[in-house]
Amino acid sequence: MLGSAAAAGLAAAGCSSGPRRPAAPASPDPQAVLLTSLIAGKEQLVSLYGRAAAALPDRAAALEPFRQRHVAHLQALRVLLPAANGTGTFPASPAPPSPPSSSASPAEGRSAVSVQALRDAERRAASARPAQMAAASPALSQLLASIGACEAVHVVALGRVRD
Amino acid sequence: MTESPTGPTGSPADDVLGRVLSAEHAAVFAYGVIGGKTSGALLRRAMAGFDAHRARRDQLRAFITERGGTPAEPGPTYRLPFEVRKPADAVRLAVLVEQRMITAYLELAADPDPGLRRIAALTAQECATRAYGWQPKIGDPFPGMGRDGADFDAAIPTQEAESSAPDSPVVDSSESDVSAETSGQEAQPEPSAPDGQ
Numbered sequence: 001m002l003g004s005a006a007a008a009g010l011a012a013a014g015c016s017s018g019p020r021r022p023a024a025p026a027s028p029d030p031q032a033v034l035l036t037s038l039i040a041g042k043e044q045l046v047s048l049y050g051r052a053a054a055a056l057p058d059r060a061a062a063l064e065p066f067r068q069r070h071v072a073h074l075q076a077l078r079v080l081l082p083a084a085n086g087t088g089t090f091p092a093s094p095a096p097p098s099p100p101s102s103s104a105s106p107a108e109g110r111s112a113v114s115v116q117a118l119r120d121a122e123r124r125a126a127s128a129r130p131a132q133m134a135a136a137s138p139a140l141s142q143l144l145a146s147i148g149a150c151e152a153v154h155v156v157a158l159g160r161v162r163d
Numbered sequence: 164m165t166e167s168p169t170g171p172t173g174s175p176a177d178d179v180l181g182r183v184l185s186a187e188h189a190a191v192f193a194y195g196v197i198g199g200k201t202s203g204a205l206l207r208r209a210m211a212g213f214d215a216h217r218a219r220r221d222q223l224r225a226f227i228t229e230r231g232g233t234p235a236e237p238g239p240t241y242r243l244p245f246e247v248r249k250p251a252d253a254v255r256l257a258v259l260v261e262q263r264m265i266t267a268y269l270e271l272a273a274d275p276d277p278g279l280r281r282i283a284a285l286t287a288q289e290c291a292t293r294a295y296g297w298q299p300k301i302g303d304p305f306p307g308m309g310r311d312g313a314d315f316d317a318a319i320p321t322q323e324a325e326s327s328a329p330d331s332p333v334v335d336s337s338e339s340d341v342s343a344e345t346s347g348q349e350a351q352p353e354p355s356a357p358d359g360q
Contacts, residue, residue, distance in 0.1 A: 065301070068304075069301070069304035070304075072304040072305070073304060073305075076305070126288060129284050129288075130280070130281040130284040130285060131281075133272065133277075133280045133281070133284055134277040134280060134281070138273035138274075138275075139273070141272050141273055141280055142269050142270075142272045142273045142308075143305075143308075144272075144284070145268065145269050145272035145280075145283055145284045145287045145307075146265075146269055146287070146305045146306055146307050146308045147304075147305070148284055148287065148288055149265055149287045149288050149290070149291035149306040149307060150291070150301075150303075150304055150305065150306055151288075152288035152289075152291055152292050153291045153292055153294075153295045153301055153306070154301075155292075156292055156295055156296070157295060157299065157301055160299065
């Protein structure tokens with residue numbers, strides 16, 4: 001992999017005016033790997049809010065704007081994912097409601113989600129953003145900084161939802 | 164640090180750092196005005212914000228100096244987007260300042276230097292949390308990415324009253340999860356602080 005990367009760099013440096021550009025490599029693109037992981041994390045957060053709303057019907061309306069902001073984050077992350085792995089229609093389609101995934105552990109998947117659990121999840125998400133940004137492209141790094149800021153506010157704002 | 168420094172003033176990172184520093188200079192000035200128009204809990208909030216921005220300002224100065232650059236000095240005065248006469252004006256200005264700072268730090272978040280990215284990420288979170296403390300309202304899912312800035316620009320020419328309660332939008336119970344700077348003691352404006360405009 002190092003060799004091919006070096007070769008690609010040499011080729012780019014050597015014949016920058018050449019018409020042949022190296023196509024997207026078939027090997028896993030680190031950005032795509034990172035994005036896939038970020039998207040999975042966001043999907044879990046969205047699903048967590050869905051479960052919290054189901055468990056706390058009287059809070060559902062208050063929690064919905066939080067969930068919607070996470071859905072917006074999810075869509076923004078999907079837009080950045082190269083279309084290599086499947087359809088390129090991510091941005092056009094609204095995010096699916098993403099029911100609780102069957103891969104979640106039974107205890108995780110069925111236990112009632114409290115507002116405190118949402119706060120903890122938001123806090124973990126916000127705290128993880130700086131490290132994720134280190135390996136991100138500039139555009140993704142910027143997006144993650146903004147998403148992390150939103151999540152940090154969520155941590156505080158959820159304190160007003162709690163009874 | 165992954166990019167070799169190219170010179171005192173030449174590197175893009177220094178330009179970005181300089182822009183963020185200029186924004187922090189303006190934020191410190193604005194918080195001086197905000198502190199001058201508030202009292203009680205709002206004043207304490209203003210002092211905390213003043214201290215936090217001053218600490219970041221000094222940190223940015225140090226970064227620029229370490230890179231061989233010359234940090235810009237603050238301007239003698241700054242023109243505020245609207246006249247700050249009442250506590251409600253001060254609150255509104257504080258929210259705008261924080262939103263602007265988030266935007267400034269998002270630019271730094273794209274820097275190649277992972278250390279600067281980290282600072283940018285943490286500071287953007289602090290600014291967003293402070294903005295919420297001043298005005299507990301969340302709109303944009305992407306703070307600093309432009310829509311808040313548009314709000315800011317739109318707010319400049321007019322001083323329309325907002326629908327929110329004008330008295331005290333402060334959340335006493337809001338935890339300060341991330342802001343932990345305590346560098347200064349006094350919250351006096353450094354330059355004399357005319358209301359501008």
